[in-house]
Amino acid sequence: MKQIKVMVVDDSAVVRQVLSGLLGREPDMQVTYAVADPILASERMRLQWPDVVVLDIEMPRMDGITFLRKIMAERPTPVVICSSLTEKNTRTSMDALAAGAVAVVCKPRMDLRQSLHDGCDELVAAVRSAAQARLQAPAPVIGSARPAPLQSVPGVPAAKLSADAILPPMSEGAAPMRGSGRVVALGTSTGGTQALERVLTELTPAAPGIVIVQHMPEQFTAAFAERLNSLCQITVREARNNDPVLPGQALIAPGGRHMLLRRGPTQYFVEVVDGPLVNRHRPSVDVLFRSVAKCAGASALGIIMTGMGDDGAVGLLEMRQSGARTLAQDEQSCVVYGMPREAVKRGAAERSVALDAISREILQYGSGERRSNEGL
Numbered sequence: 001m002k003q004i005k006v007m008v009v010d011d012s013a014v015v016r017q018v019l020s021g022l023l024g025r026e027p028d029m030q031v032t033y034a035v036a037d038p039i040l041a042s043e044r045m046r047l048q049w050p051d052v053v054v055l056d057i058e059m060p061r062m063d064g065i066t067f068l069r070k071i072m073a074e075r076p077t078p079v080v081i082c083s084s085l086t087e088k089n090t091r092t093s094m095d096a097l098a099a100g101a102v103a104v105v106c107k108p109r110m111d112l113r114q115s116l117h118d119g120c121d122e123l124v125a126a127v128r129s130a131a132q133a134r135l136q137a138p139a140p141v142i143g144s145a146r147p148a149p150l151q152s153v154p155g156v157p158a159a160k161l162s163a164d165a166i167l168p169p170m171s172e173g174a175a176p177m178r179g180s181g182r183v184v185a186l187g188t189s190t191g192g193t194q195a196l197e198r199v200l201t202e203l204t205p206a207a208p209g210i211v212i213v214q215h216m217p218e219q220f221t222a223a224f225a226e227r228l229n230s231l232c233q234i235t236v237r238e239a240r241n242n243d244p245v246l247p248g249q250a251l252i253a254p255g256g257r258h259m260l261l262r263r264g265p266t267q268y269f270v271e272v273v274d275g276p277l278v279n280r281h282r283p284s285v286d287v288l289f290r291s292v293a294k295c296a297g298a299s300a301l302g303i304i305m306t307g308m309g310d311d312g313a314v315g316l317l318e319m320r321q322s323g324a325r326t327l328a329q330d331e332q333s334c335v336v337y338g339m340p341r342e343a344v345k346r347g348a349a350e351r352s353v354a355l356d357a358i359s360r361e362i363l364q365y366g367s368g369e370r371r372s373n374e375g376l
Contacts, residue, residue, distance in 0.1 A: 289315025
């Protein structure tokens with residue numbers, strides 16, 4: 001078994017000790033170095049370059065964001081940010097994602113040693129996911145000084161429940177339905193934050209209403225939505241219960257809660273609900289896609305994008321069976337070709353398209369709706 005070589009960079013001796021122990025006990029991982037700051041990390045990396053770096057943000061001599069940018073400029077390497085969940089650090093973590101981090105996990109502020117043990121599965125999953133990421137050298141992107149392919153946090157391994165835990169499947173043999181107005185549903189995970197930025201910044205206010213699940217921890221989705229909103233022509237924000245789905249607007253499911261599409265008398269709206277992890281994620285792409293299949297059917301476009309695992313593959317197939325249009329991001333443009341691969345294997349995607357083509361597909365889909373309305 002090829003081991004993942006991991007470097008831990010954190011100024012806390014307790015964190016370094018605990019993380020080294022937790023990661024080192026995994027048969028497919030080896031902690032090569034655990035150091036107190038980026039200066040020491042740079043020296044060790046000259047001796048042996050790691051496969052994944054687990055990096056704190058606030059450290060002496062050099063902060064984590066500056067070090068991350070140096071890594072991405074010299075030799076793009078998967079970086080998992082392990083940061084305390086504070087308002088300041090949450091926003092800084094968004095900067096880290098924009099600079100090239102592939103994942104963020106939360107470092108608790110109280111009872112650190114026990115909490116790190118409790119969150120072990122999340123960190124291990126994040127490191128494994130990051131190790132599969134295919135990164136490229138940074139290139140200029142709107143609103144980012146030095147971005148790179150990005151991120152999201154995988155769910156915590158647990159009993160793997162299906163979308164049945166949140167809402168029942170469509171009745172067998174049910175005829176495809178058509179909702180009132182078109183809607184676009186996007187699902188993504190590892191690599192998704194940068195991919196979504198690429199897609200949403202190219203949309204105009206003429207775009208149809210969009211609902212999005214990006215696997216991300218609680219508290220982070222609001223900051224992520226705010227950042228996108230500052231870059232985009234369309235409105236982007238974290239979804240709230242009963243928010244209407246409007247043209248020229250994208251709603252991002254809040255971390256830690258599921259989001260479902262519902263249909264009202266005149267328009268769609270979203271329902272934000274609690275519930276168990278589905279496909280080890282909350283929010284789950286399968287939950288969103290199933291709800292879209294049930295209430296929008298042939299009036300929907302479903303798109304599954306970069307990410308590890310299979311969340312969304314079943315839901316996209318249900319969307320296609322309900323009459324919706326369905327697309328998968330192609331392998332060449334994915335950071336991790338996991339979720340799209342599973343969707344393609346199941347016959348859920350009509351076509352695979354490059355990341356750069358997704359915004360055009362969305363706008364063409366929306367213009368088709370306008371042409372249809374003009375012809376009535």
